Amino acid sequence: MTASLDIFATTSPAFTEVAPAAPQGPTLSLSKGQALSLAKAAPALTKVLVGLGWDARLTSGAPFDLDASAILLTAGRRVRGNQDFIFYNQPRHESGAVVHQGDNRTGAGDGDDEQIIIDLTLVPADIENIVFPVSIHEPGQNFGQVQNSYVRIVDTSNDKELARYDLREDASTENAVVFAELHREGGAWQFRTLGQGDAGGLLGVATGFGVQLG
Structure with a gap:
């Protein structure tokens, strides 16, 4: 089991930087705790x-x-x-730096089911991290399904x-996972994998980072 990362700590977790893939080579496959x-x-x-x-669960084929x-x-x-919380009900950041492309409610079809576009040149100067949580909307479902x-x-x-980072079994019982983040340091950006689950769903993740809901 991969070690847990404290995603809500006020200092950044430690990551292992990996070399980029060759220009004509296959896509770089990252593991938890790595940075590009x-x-x-x-x-x-x-x-x-x-x-x-994502694909529908194996047990019954019910949509997620x-x-x-x-x-x-x-x-x-x-x-x-x-x-600073961008999701299906607030799809565009006021700076224009982050735009959510819309909600796919079933996961049907090939390729990406949801996409978020980030213009790195528009990210406000006091923002150093952009984290990407993924949550399951329906109660009683989790990433193990x-x-x-x-x-x-x-x-x-x-x-x-x-x-690319493939989620495996690290968060099989949770209904929200912070998959990855973009991290800025010294004007340069890294893509870093977290793969850290939270049983509190999107609400738990958002409030853990200081979002005021309710």
Whole structure:
């Protein structure tokens, strides 16, 4: 079992940086706790797509509504306010830096089921992290009942997939998982994998990062 990461700590967890894939090679497959330098993977990168995919559970084939979100955090890993919580009911950040492309309620079809576009040039200067939680909408369902779930990051200028992280069994009993994050340090961005579950659902994750709900 991979060690747990404290995603709600006010300091950043430790990550192991990995080298980018060769330009003509296969997509880089990341494991939990790894980081990819986007400056090394794509030096001219300015805009990325974060895609989420999943398939219905094996047990009955009943559809699952998974929701991808983005939460913008300061250096202390907390939001500045509720405007920094981007989800299906608030799909666009006020800066224009983060835009949720819409909710797929079933996961049907090939490819990404939900996508979030991030313009790195528009991210506010006091934001150092953008975390990407994925939550299951229906009560009584968890990630142990979903197969082939993943998160990937794509350079939108050429549609090249820079890296992919496949969720395995680390969060099989939870109904929310923070899959990954974008982290800014010294003006450069990293894509970092977290894979940390939370039994409190999207509400638990959002409030853990300081979002005020209710």
